Amino acid sequence: MKKKSSLKSLDQFIDEQYGKKGTVRRDKFEKGYQEFKMGVLIQEARLEKGMTQEELAEKCGTNKSFISKVENNIKDVRISTLQRIIEVGLGGKLQVSIRL
Secondary structure: OOOOOOOOOHHHHHHHHHOOOOOHHHHHHHHHHHHHHHHHHHHHHHHHOOOOHHHHHHHHOOOHHHHHHHHOOOOOOOHHHHHHHHHHHOOOOOOOOOOO
16 A cells, blocks of 8 residues: 655645735735845855955945844845845846736
8 A cells, every 4th residue: 555645845835834825824924935035145145255244234335234134134125225235235136026
């Protein structure tokens, strides 16, 4: 007899924990994930460039504490500030898209 696997896909797990897409709880989870992801992307780009938080802050005209808060999703960031961190501080290009 075959043993039934109890493994679940990530999508199945998220559906069970936060509900199906379109529910209030799931939408709240998805929004939080996107905010968290932005901080991680900035941190990864900074580390790839071999920069400290202090060096990044100095390049884009802010302080180490602010960069830390952005990377750790503690601070809401305006688009213009995010653009400055990415373009001036990291030498990258901010791209925004809208999916419907």
